[in-house]
Amino acid sequence: MLPEDWPAVQAIFAEGIETGQATFEASAPDWEQFDSSRLADHRFVAEASGLVLGWTAVSPVSSRAVYAGVVEHSVYVAGSARGQGIGGSLLRALAASTEQHGIWTIQSSIFPENHASLRLHQANGFTIVGRRERIARMSYGPAAGQWRDTLLLERRSARV
Numbered sequence: 001m002l003p004e005d006w007p008a009v010q011a012i013f014a015e016g017i018e019t020g021q022a023t024f025e026a027s028a029p030d031w032e033q034f035d036s037s038r039l040a041d042h043r044f045v046a047e048a049s050g051l052v053l054g055w056t057a058v059s060p061v062s063s064r065a066v067y068a069g070v071v072e073h074s075v076y077v078a079g080s081a082r083g084q085g086i087g088g089s090l091l092r093a094l095a096a097s098t099e100q101h102g103i104w105t106i107q108s109s110i111f112p113e114n115h116a117s118l119r120l121h122q123a124n125g126f127t128i129v130g131r132r133e134r135i136a137r138m139s140y141g142p143a144a145g146q147w148r149d150t151l152l153l154e155r156r157s158a159r160v
Contacts (some may be wrong), residue, residue, distance in 0.1 A: 001043035001044060001045045001055060001057065003031060003035075005045050005052050005055070006031045006034070008045075008051070008052035009034075009045065009052060009055045010028045010029075010030075010031075010034075012052065012053075012054065012055060012076045012077070012078045013028035013055075013076055014027070014028045015076075015078065015079055016076045017140075018141075020138070020141050020142070020143055021111050021113060021114040021117075022076065022111075022114070022117075023074075024136050024137075024138060024139065024148070025139075026139045026140035027140075034057075037059050038057040038058060038059055039057075039058050039059065039060065039071065041097065041101055042056075042057065042058045042071070042073075042094060042097050042098055042101070042103075043055070043056070043057040043058075044056050044057075044090055044093050044094060044097070046077075046081075046086045046089055046090055048081075052078075053077065053078050053080075053081035053084075053086050054075070054076060054077035054078060054081060054086040054087060054090055055075070055076055055090070056073060056074065056075040056076075056090040056091065056093070056094045057073065057074055058071035058072065058073045058074075058094065058098065058103075058106065059071060059072050059073075060072075061107065068102075068103075069102055069103045069104040069105060069160065070103070070104070070105040070107065071098060071103055071105070071106055071107070072106075072107050072108060072109075073094060073106050073107070073108055074108075075087055075090050075091060075094075075108075075117075075120075077090075082116070087120045088120060088123065088124055091120070091121070091124040092124065094106065095124070095125065095155060095157070098157070099157050099159050099160050102160055103157070103160065104156060104157045104160040105154050105155070105156055105157070106126075106154065106155045107152065107153065107154040107155075108121065108126070108152075108153050108154075109132065109135075109150035109151070109152055109153075110150060110151050110153060111148060111149070111150060111151075112131070112149055112150070112151050118151070118153075121153050121155075122153075124155070125155045126153040126154060126155045127153065127154065127155075128151050128152070128153055129152050129153065129154050130151070130152045131149060131150075131151055131152070132149060132150050132151075132152060133149050134147040134148070134149060135147075135148070135149065135150050136148060136150075
């Protein structure tokens with residue numbers, strides 16, 4: 001992912017937010033916020049014919065050295081490109097990249113109602129390790145103020 005990809009990445013992020021099933025976030029960040037909070041070596045876009053169709057990136061889960069090998073990821077695919085294997089390709093690229101850099105766990109929190117994301121993750125080596133009940137409230141849209149559960153998924157590297 002390059003800075004010039006950001007307008008498309010941000011639009012895909014915003015499209016995911018609009019579904020009400022992707023995140024607690026109410027809006028996509030600006031480039032500076034995104035850039036400062038995601039690890040530069042592990043940001044990828046999927047492109048076809050010069051168009052960005054999806055993206056993935058990771059953030060450290062902690063600043064403590066003992067958790068240096070644990071990251072939280074996001075993966076988003078444009079609505080028009082879903083169901084074409086793009087999410088799986090992005091997750092495989094992310095797994096290879098993180099393993100090359102000594103990262104042993106990729107984790108994610110997914111709404112239990114987001115069946116497509118759960119299937120995608122489970123098909124790419126992620127397992128559900130727990131449920132966090134009423135972990136946060138939605139801050140936007142028709143569900144604003146509603147408490148939501150998330151499922152905690154992780155992918156443990158067999159190599160690191």
